[in-house]
Amino acid sequence: MAAFSLLGLLLLCLIAFGLFIYKAKYGFNFYETDPPDLPSDLSGKTVLLFSKTNGFRHGEAIEASLPVFAQMAEANGWSLFTTDNGAVFNKEQLQFFDVVIWNNTSGKVLNETQRAAFRKYIENGGGFVGIHAAGDDSHQWDWYENTLIGAKFSHHTLHPQFQTADMHLEQGDPVLTEGLPTLWTHEEEWYTFFNNPRENGCQVLYRLDESGIDPNGSLPLLAPDKDFGMGADHPIAWYKEVGKGRSFYSALGHQAAAYDIPENLQMLSNAIRWAGKF
Numbered sequence: 001m002a003a004f005s006l007l008g009l010l011l012l013c014l015i016a017f018g019l020f021i022y023k024a025k026y027g028f029n030f031y032e033t034d035p036p037d038l039p040s041d042l043s044g045k046t047v048l049l050f051s052k053t054n055g056f057r058h059g060e061a062i063e064a065s066l067p068v069f070a071q072m073a074e075a076n077g078w079s080l081f082t083t084d085n086g087a088v089f090n091k092e093q094l095q096f097f098d099v100v101i102w103n104n105t106s107g108k109v110l111n112e113t114q115r116a117a118f119r120k121y122i123e124n125g126g127g128f129v130g131i132h133a134a135g136d137d138s139h140q141w142d143w144y145e146n147t148l149i150g151a152k153f154s155h156h157t158l159h160p161q162f163q164t165a166d167m168h169l170e171q172g173d174p175v176l177t178e179g180l181p182t183l184w185t186h187e188e189e190w191y192t193f194f195n196n197p198r199e200n201g202c203q204v205l206y207r208l209d210e211s212g213i214d215p216n217g218s219l220p221l222l223a224p225d226k227d228f229g230m231g232a233d234h235p236i237a238w239y240k241e242v243g244k245g246r247s248f249y250s251a252l253g254h255q256a257a258a259y260d261i262p263e264n265l266q267m268l269s270n271a272i273r274w275a276g277k278f
């Protein structure tokens with residue numbers, strides 16, 4: 001009898017683990033159809049903060065980031081609207097915003113109509129800032145991955161998950177580089193991408209010194225082939241023009257602590273100003 005209970009428990013654990021992996025990889029995708037009410041006083045420099053997660057949820061990071069973005073908006077005089085409602089991605093409401101932040105979003109967060117509206121918004125001059133999981137492989141959208149982000153996610157560090165390494169600033173747009181250190185040492189769950197975003201027209205803001213980490217993200221059975229990095233040129237934050245719009249992506253931001261680091265907040269506020277052409 002005890003053996004059967006043990007077997008049952010093991011089976012339950014296996015199912016739970018399987019669901020967790022499936023959710024992280026593909027998401028349990030649902031879509032809103034009723035758009036939120038926008039505040040009537042949205043004006044001036046406007047930012048939409050979108051933190052919907054249909055896949056893995058970086059709960060602590062998202063919770064920590066919300067008041068930080070609110071404070072950043074207040075200090076800079078931006079009008080900020082925060083929602084996890086994907087139905088805000090419609091032509092009428094998107095036009096109220098200069099910048100849209102995908103804050104650790106995961107899974108397939110928009111339906112086809114909402115995707116089309118968002119793509120048009122960017123191509124017609126909208127701004128995009130993607131944070132950490134916004135660049136992982138759970139989004140299942142070729143244009144988003146190849147054109148808007150510009151790199152295909154492979155895996156993140158696992159042995160150990162969090163490692164401290166140096167990042168080097170590259171010279172580029174003065175709005176983006178403003179106030180940022182040329183050398184920045186940071187602890188992160190480091191992302192590895194299959195391709196270098198430079199090949200997709202991206203300009204790199206920070207490059208990770210990969211020699212300081214073990215990029216291995218292999219897992220027995222599930223992902224045994226992830227023992228590789230990107231080599232000497234490992235971009236970790238970058239930006240590009242997409243149509244008339246602008247896209248910025250940073251792979252940093254897994255941990256809540258990242259939203260307490262002055263360098264990261266400076267980078268994100270630069271990114272919002274640059275993407276919104278403020």
Ligand SMILES: [Zn+2]
Binds near residue numbers: 133
């Ligand atoms: Zn993460």
